[in-house]
Amino acid sequence: MRRVLLIQKAADKKDAKPEEIKKSFRTMGVTACQQMQGKKASDVEFLVSSKVGSSELLGIFENSFHLTNYENSHKKQPSEEEQEKDKEEEALDKDDRTKRINKKVDNFVVSTENTSVVEDQDYKFQQASARATEFARNLANARGSVATPEWMEHQIMDLLKKHEGKVGEVRVLQADELQKLGMNLFYNVGKGAISQPRCVIVHYEGNPEKKGEVEIALVGKGVTFDTGGLNLKPSGYMEDMYGDKGGSCAVLGALQ
Structure with a gap:
């Protein structure tokens, strides 16, 4: 069954600073991921309005979703009450995604009418940053x-x-x-x-092309x-x- 989640972002204030706008897109990515995990969704496609013309903002949304979707992000042991609730849910739904451990959304993709956005370096940087962070997390764990x-x-x-x-x-x-x-x-x-x-x-x-020019x-x-x-x-x-x-x-x- 295909399900559709409508995500509507509140309009930014006229005097909103760039960092505030970026933060709102990052928050939206977190919320969207948590909603999808709560619905036990395995495959998700986001259809983004063409009004979101900034490749960086779209990248921030995807970056935030990716990092929130980390399987081992929940470290706290569930309480007895939460464990009992899990058992009740499992009795009704045999899907192993109901377990308390945070389950990743298996596949997700962001689609937009403005295809040039996803080819922009700002967007690709956010994608690469998310994958690199997940790689580092897995090594550290x-x-x-x-x-x-x-x-x-x-x-x-x-x-x-x-x-x-x-x-x-x-x-x-x-x-x-x-x-x-x-x-x-x-x-x-x-x-x-x-x-x-x-x-x-x-x-x-x-x-x-810049060998020796910058050493970090x-x-x-x-x-x-x-x-x-x-x-x-x-x-x-x-x-x-x-x-x-x-x-x-x-x-x-x-x-x-």
């Missing part, structure tokens, strides 16, 4: 039993294969090299672990859970230590 330094290195190398021709020098520093550079704190924290610490340096040359260094800390048995944090905080590699995941998201 990988638990310590999986995300070892060696595993993280493999993720980087797999990612670089997608940027063939745009990557220059790649260096992986370990053990003696780390000590020679005076990175003793970095080395000593992880040397007791099974998977040895390493520092991966990637030279990305995305714009061959993105540095991300990637401390994984296994620190060789060292209890680095108080009880209650160690279990969330898998997230300490979030800095490196953010850098990989930017590279992605």
Whole structure:
């Protein structure tokens, strides 16, 4: 059965600032996604009015929808009352999408009469930003039993294969090299672990026409859970230590 959801955005104030307008489109993306998830929709198509002529605003809407549609966005454990409600709903509807964990909308597409909008760089940037953020989130959420330094290195190398021709020098520093550079704190924290610490340096040359003109260094800390048995944090905080590699995941998201 095909269902149609009409989304009507309130008119912007005459003196509305650009940031306020952008915020309203981002809010609309969040609301639309939550409505679709609430209806357990699996395939969604948004037909956008041609009056929305800004590629950036349309991109912000899609970006917001995509990020809200993240499967692991709900971290809070449901209350007993919510669990009982879930059981009642499951008794009436065997669809596994009724479970409390946030279920993604499987497929969604944004359509507009103005096809030039979706070819604009502002729109494509918002799309790429959303996908990169999801990629970084998934890496950051990988638990310590999986995300070892060696595993993280493999993720980087797999990612670089997608940027063939745009990557220059790649260096992986370990053990003696780390000590020679005076990175003793970095080395000593992880040397007791099974998977040895390493520092991966990637030279990305995305714009061959401007090689050497701009040099920006993105540095991300990637401390994984296994620190060789060292209890680095108080009880209650160690279990969330898998997230300490979030800095490196953010850098990989930017590279992605």
